[in-house]
Amino acid sequence: MVSCSLHASVCCVIPTTMRLIFEACSVIFTLGNLVASQSQSTGSKDAIHTTIINSNNEKMQITWAARKLFPHENVSFSYTFDEGNHKIWKPCPTYLLDQDYNYGCLFDTEGPTLAISIRNSNGSEELYSKRLKSDFYIKPNPPENVTFTWKEDTVTVTCNKPNRAVKCLTLELQYKSKFDKDWQSRIAKCCSVGEQGFDPEKCYYLRVRLKRLVPYCNVVPYSSDWAAETFWMNGTLLDSCADDIKSQSNTVIVLSCLLAVLLLMLILSILLCKWQRLQKSVMPAIPDPKYKFADLFSDHNGNFQEWIDKTDPAVVQTELEYEEPECIIEAESQQEDDKNSDKQGPRENPFPFSGEAENDDPKATQIACVRPTSNTIASFAGFQILMNDDMYVMF
Numbered sequence: 001m002v003s004c005s006l007h008a009s010v011c012c013v014i015p016t017t018m019r020l021i022f023e024a025c026s027v028i029f030t031l032g033n034l035v036a037s038q039s040q041s042t043g044s045k046d047a048i049h050t051t052i053i054n055s056n057n058e059k060m061q062i063t064w065a066a067r068k069l070f071p072h073e074n075v076s077f078s079y080t081f082d083e084g085n086h087k088i089w090k091p092c093p094t095y096l097l098d099q100d101y102n103y104g105c106l107f108d109t110e111g112p113t114l115a116i117s118i119r120n121s122n123g124s125e126e127l128y129s130k131r132l133k134s135d136f137y138i139k140p141n142p143p144e145n146v147t148f149t150w151k152e153d154t155v156t157v158t159c160n161k162p163n164r165a166v167k168c169l170t171l172e173l174q175y176k177s178k179f180d181k182d183w184q185s186r187i188a189k190c191c192s193v194g195e196q197g198f199d200p201e202k203c204y205y206l207r208v209r210l211k212r213l214v215p216y217c218n219v220v221p222y223s224s225d226w227a228a229e230t231f232w233m234n235g236t237l238l239d240s241c242a243d244d245i246k247s248q249s250n251t252v253i254v255l256s257c258l259l260a261v262l263l264l265m266l267i268l269s270i271l272l273c274k275w276q277r278l279q280k281s282v283m284p285a286i287p288d289p290k291y292k293f294a295d296l297f298s299d300h301n302g303n304f305q306e307w308i309d310k311t312d313p314a315v316v317q318t319e320l321e322y323e324e325p326e327c328i329i330e331a332e333s334q335q336e337d338d339k340n341s342d343k344q345g346p347r348e349n350p351f352p353f354s355g356e357a358e359n360d361d362p363k364a365t366q367i368a369c370v371r372p373t374s375n376t377i378a379s380f381a382g383f384q385i386l387m388n389d390d391m392y393v394m395f
Contacts, residue, residue, distance in 0.1 A: 056141045060108070073265045079092070143208055144159060147159070158192045173186045193208070290311070
């Protein structure tokens with residue numbers, strides 16, 4: 001029983017030990033990479049901070065804070081990619097200047113191991129030195145030949161694969177709509193990345209870049225510059241999302257103005273109808289004889305007598321309003337005439353008639369009608385016409 005228990009304990013300890021050893025090896029390997037990239041400095045300034053960028057493993061750029069670290073002298077820079085004791089140091093071919101002070105150097109990448117040295121102006125004293133792995137400071141170039149493929153609400157972005165270190169690269173896609181404040185990000189292995197959930201009614205800003213993996217490939221999380229930003233809406237490439245906003249804004253303005261005009265016309269129509277009703281109730285319309293009697297004014301120049309003579313009597317319907325004529329009925333007898341003649345003398349007949357002949361009938365009756373003295377009123381086509389001997393008036 002004791003032996004079994006001891007055997008079991010040993011079986012439990014062995015896997016734990018192996019796991020610890022494996023973790024320790026991993027830590028040592030990572031630390032080794034970091035130590036290899038740290039400075040091996042000499043001189044009076046061993047805490048100088050430098051910025052190292054290996055652009056696509058083709059061009060090295062190393063900068064330092066010249067005015068802060070060396071305010072009173074213009075330092076010199078040299079480098080080498082050789083190893084061992086027989087190093088050949090090369091002077092900086094291209095200095096970067098800050099107000100006539102050397103603050104950086106540009107030179108070609110010639111190998112994976114780099115040593116740098118910063119000295120005083122005449123080169124007699126070394127102020128800073130460092131040995132590093134140039135491969136751990138690579139900044140990739142922007143992706144080339146970027147292609148956007150749209151399928152419904154999903155977009156897939158692809159680019160050309162770089163010639164070197166593809167396994168160390170990832171492709172990052174960032175996007176946002178015109179209504180978003182912050183970018184949304186999606187990362188995948190080089191060199192294809194996809195995302196879904198795009199709204200076909202929105203315009204999107206899209207951009208991509210390459211990133212180096214940390215800490216397996218880089219000690220600094222360098223990313224490439226962004227590729228050219230593009231603008232998409234429902235799978236259609238646009239010049240900018242501002243154009244889409246402007247067009248929508250113009251559409252809204254036009255529709256708003258059209259709606260306002262229609263509403264104003266409706267209000268004016270209602271007010272006009274109410275005004276016409278009020279005007280008719282307060283001030284009835286007076287008909288214009290010019291339109292009722294067009295031929296009176298066009299053919300007869302307003303000569304009513306001439307017009308009414310030539311107008312069909314059936315058309316002119318008149319309603320005469322007059323007073324009944326006073327008629328005097330005279331029963332003539334021979335005897336009464338003789339008596340009246342004797343008493344009053346001869347008397348003139350007050351109602352003479354032209355062409356009057358004597359009637360043989362002794363009981364003949366003469367009726368004389370007095371011509372009405374009142375004016376005559378006629379109605380025609382809604383107008384009333386007042387006529388007398390001298391003039392006519394239409395009203």
